[in-house]
Amino acid sequence: MRLANTGGLRHTETMNYAQLLSPRAVAGVEVPNRIVMPPLVIWQAGLDGLVTEEHLAHYRRSAGPGLVIVEATAVSPEGRLAATQIGAWHDGQTEGLFRLAEAIHHSGASAGIQIHHAGGRTSAEKNGGLPILVPSITAKTPADAHELTEDQILGIVTAFAAAARRCVEAGFDLIEIHGAHGYLGSQFLAPSTNHRTDRWGGSLENRCRFLVQCVTAVRSAVDAAAPGGGAGRPVATAVRLGAADGSDPRLTVEEGVKAARLLVDAGAELLHVSHAGSMPAVAKDARWSPTMELARAVRASLEGAVPVIGVGGIKTPTEAESAIAEGVCDLVAVGRAMLADPEWAAKCVAGEADQINRCIDCKPRCFHFTDPAKCPPRKRREK
Ligand SMILES: Cc1cc2nc3c(=O)[nH]c(=O)nc-3n(C[C@H](O)[C@H](O)[C@H](O)COP(=O)(O)O)c2cc1C
Numbered sequence: 133m134r135l136a137n138t139g140g141l142r143h144t145e146t147m148n149y150a151q152l153l154s155p156r157a158v159a160g161v162e163v164p165n166r167i168v169m170p171p172l173v174i175w176q177a178g179l180d181g182l183v184t185e186e187h188l189a190h191y192r193r194s195a196g197p198g199l200v201i202v203e204a205t206a207v208s209p210e211g212r213l214a215a216t217q218i219g220a221w222h223d224g225q226t227e228g229l230f231r232l233a234e235a236i237h238h239s240g241a242s243a244g245i246q247i248h249h250a251g252g253r254t255s256a257e258k259n260g261g262l263p264i265l266v267p268s269i270t271a272k273t274p275a276d277a278h279e280l281t282e283d284q285i286l287g288i289v290t291a292f293a294a295a296a297r298r299c300v301e302a303g304f305d306l307i308e309i310h311g312a313h314g315y316l317g318s319q320f321l322a323p324s325t326n327h328r329t330d331r332w333g334g335s336l337e338n339r340c341r342f343l344v345q346c347v348t349a350v351r352s353a354v355d356a357a358a359p360g361g362g363a364g365r366p367v368a369t370a371v372r373l374g375a376a377d378g379s380d381p382r383l384t385v386e387e388g389v390k391a392a393r394l395l396v397d398a399g400a401e402l403l404h405v406s407h408a409g410s411m412p413a414v415a416k417d418a419r420w421s422p423t424m425e426l427a428r429a430v431r432a433s434l435e436g437a438v439p440v441i442g443v444g445g446i447k448t449p450t451e452a453e454s455a456i457a458e459g460v461c462d463l464v465a466v467g468r469a470m471l472a473d474p475e476w477a478a479k480c481v482a483g484e485a486d487q488i489n490r491c492i493d494c495k496p497r498c499f500h501f502t503d504p505a506k507c508p509p510r511k512r513r514e515k
Contacts, residue, residue: 151456159401160366161305163242165198167477170465171246173203181219183228188235195239196477204248207295210262211249220295229302244306247295251316252277267320268327293349300357300367311343312374314409322408324379340391344398351399368401374408375426383408389433396437404441405430421445428460441465449480471500472508
C-alpha cells in the first residue's frame with residue numbers, strides 16, 4: 133500500500149519505497165539503491181592510520197545502503213584530525229583499505245571512500261607535532277598555524293591524487309574529495325577563512341582553485357589506475373561540497389552553486405552537498421534541513437549534469453523517499469540515524485522500517501563523537 137499523501141513526512145510501515153530502492157548508476161558505477169551511508173569517522177585507526185578489525189566489523193554491520201562512503205581518510209600525516217583517523221598517505225595502508233572495500237562489497241554495496249585534509253582544523257597534539265597548514269592566518273586559526281606556500285598547496289593536491297590512486301588499487305568504486313565542514317577544501321572556498329591575494333584567493337574562481345585542482349589530479353589518478361590502467365572497472369570521482377556557510381563574511385548559496393559548476397566542469401562525477409563549516413540560514417518555512425535545501429539548489433542548477441547526494445536530518449525511509457520523489461536529490465545520505473541503527477538500510481530494504489531504532493538527535497553533540505557506546509541512548513522504534 134502506498135501513502136495517500138506522498139508529500140507528507142510522517143512514517144508509515146506500509147510505505148512503498150519505490151524510488152529510494154531503485155538503482156542509480158554513478159559514472160558507470162552501479163549503485164543498487166539510493167541510500168548512502170555518508171562518511172562517519174569512528175576513531176578506531178591503529179598506529180600510523182591503519183584500518184583495524186573494529187573498522188571491518190563496523191562496516192560489515194552497516195549492510196543495506198547502495199553506496200557506503202568510508203569515513204574521512206587522511207591524505208597526509210599533517211592533515212590528520214586525530215591519531216585515530218585512518219589514512220591513505222603511504223602504500224603500507226593499502227592492504228587495510230583493500231579489506232575495507234572487500235567487506236563493503238560483500239554486503240552488496242558499492243564502496244566509496246572520502247579523502248581528507250583537515251587544514252587548520254587540527255592541532256600539533258592531534259597530528260603528531262607536524263605543522264598546521266592553512267590557506268590564511270585569521271583570528272580563528274590556531275596560533276601555531278602556517279600559511280600555505282604555493283609549493284605546499286601543490287604538494288597537497290599531489291597527496292590527494294596519490295591517496296586516490298591507493299584507494300582505487302584497494303578496490304574502491306568511488307573517491308570523494310572532502311570539500312566541506314570547514315576542512316581544507318572549505319577553508320579555501322569560504323571567504324571567512326581565505327584572505328589570500330594570490331591565485332588561490334579573492335574571486336570565487338580563485339577560492340575554488342584548490343578543489344578544482346584536486347578534482348583534476350584525482351580524476352587523472354583514478355583514470356590511470358582504473359579503466360585502461362589495469363583495474364578494468366569504472367571508478368567515480370566525487371566531491372563533498374560545503375556549498376554555503378553562516379560565517380561572516382558568508383559563503384553564499386549563489387557562490388556554492390557556481391563552485392558546483394566549476395567542479396563538474398573539472399571532472400567531478402557526483403556532488404555530495406553539505407555545509408562549509410557552519411550552517412547557512414534558510415527560510416523559516418523551508419521544508420528540509422539547511423543542507424538538504426542546499427542539495428536542492430545545487431541539483432536544480434546542474435540540470436542533471438551529475439547526480440547529487442542530499443544529507444542532513446533524514447531519520448526515516450519515508451523522508452528519504454520523499455526527498456528523491458520531490459527531486460531534492462538523486463541519492464540520500466543517512467548519517468546519525470545509521471549510527472543509531474546500523475541496520476537502518478537493511479530494515480528498509482526488507483520492508484521492516486517499523487523496526488528501525490530511532491536516532492534522537494543528542495545535544496549538544498552526537499554521542500558517536502564522544503562515547504559511541506551510549507548510542508542510541510535508548511531503543512526507540514519509528515512511529
Ligand atoms: C560521528 C560523526 C562522524 C562524522 N564523520 C564525518 C566524516 O568523516 N566526514 C564527513 O564529511 N562528515 C562526517 N560527519 C557528518 C555526516 O557525514 C553527516 O553529514 C551529518 O551527520 C549530517 O547528516 P545526518 O543528519 O544524517 O547525521 C560525521 C558526523 C557524525 C555524527
